[in-house]
Amino acid sequence: MSIQNVNNVTPTAIQQRHLIQIPDANFFSDFKTAYAHYQSASPSNPSTDAKQSPSTTSLSDVMGLTYTEMAAVRGTSANDQTAYAAILNRAYSQGGMKDPVAFLQSLTPQEQGIVQRAHCLADPINPATMSKEGAYNLLLPDGYQVDFDHDGIQEVGAGKSVTFPPLDAPEQVKQAWLTATQNMDEGEMMTYQLRMHTMLYGINVNDQTGKSLAPTDQIDSYREGVDKFLAWLEYTKASTPADQYARDKAFFSDMKRLLA
Template sequence: MNIQNVNNTTPNAIQQRHLIQSPDANFFTDFKAAYARYQSAPPTGSSSDAATQNATTTMADVMGLTYTEMAAVRGTSANDQTAYAAILNRAYSQGGMENPVAFLQSLSPQEQGVVQRAHCLAEPFDASTMSKEGAYNLLLPEGYQVDFNHDGIQEVGAGKTITFPPLDAPEQVKQAWLTATQNMDEGDMMTYQLQMHIMLYGINVNDQTSKALAPTDQIDSYREGVDKFLAWLEYAKASTPSDQYARDKAFFSDMKRLLA
């Protein structure tokens, strides 16, 4: 898509931790190729020439920037990172993604512990109780998820997460979001993520699967949603704290401009 009125924005560290995308058609092939390069790289401190050293593939090249950022935040050990990458490579090389529940069940308790820690799950998991989506997302590195039923909620193991922008959002929406939240602290950004999610999907009641209120792959859905937020903000101005009103007015006005 040709993006107009939006500068391509490089995510900052906070934004990077929240970036989620669907694996594209080349994801698994690219991962396996990067993992093979990583495995064949010369040991650290070897006498290889400088050109070879500069070409060495790192774990970040294999797993992606979002995973790497979250591993640093969580303090994931180097051993766990290496072990998790090996599990993913096996899943991608041996057809494990065709039946991710069965693949997770085939792992040893130690390997399941690696997956648990990679996704920062509070408890050991029972793959037999998961949906295909929940199991599939445990076998994707942080930063990649699928939403098979398009309800705007990604199952990760037994847990559920929401994402904004949605996985199928137009590129202009993704760039507008990055630009509008570039200098925002994490708490405020997460608040606006939730508000924008509700704009698209409404409020989930009694854990029922919901459908988007408007097509999430069309930019007009976001334009109309932002306009409604701005109209509601003016309607509720008298009962809204002035600092919150100013903050929300600035954010949604910025989004409106960036989505124009």
């Protein structure tokens, strides 16, 4: 349940924390199967037969590497991780994703607090004020999101997040991104994430989001965008600090080569 070894490049820990994909058709059934294996191996499960070969499924296998990496960064307690996994299993088993707002409303305040902490939200969640997308993404572990309105910004509860590559980007774009950012620190990578996002969606003015400037599921959109960045870089070279020019030139040249 994670993106690994894309284009023979194993994601770094930093990259892993930022890898986002859409849940595929098998995501929910795979989760429930993995959770059942994990639960059957729990020491608290009296039905586990010690004479049988124990399951090797861990909570990381259930929740995915990106969630596990983020839980470590955030310092999410083991109890909260286990409780959040159980909440997700209920949502996936009881049809909660058909109406995620109603499912979140059905949770106790304590359970809503677990969801809040799982996503490191500053304020208590209020399902009544959320869109379907915002509620849906609260019920997905880190590493998975949806973008129902295709505006390039994912609502997570009441908050919003920007990712690059977009969820529907071609595989070659995802491969190029992993390769080009392999040796970056997190701050630099996030800077280029925002630049590439702006390339596709323009600048958000007064919280007015819209559709992409070019089709995000077509590789030519990325090729043309990178070409424009390189042309603009040359146009503004005289007013750009030399070190910044060198970094940008290297990055966008790499992307151009990898997208060819």
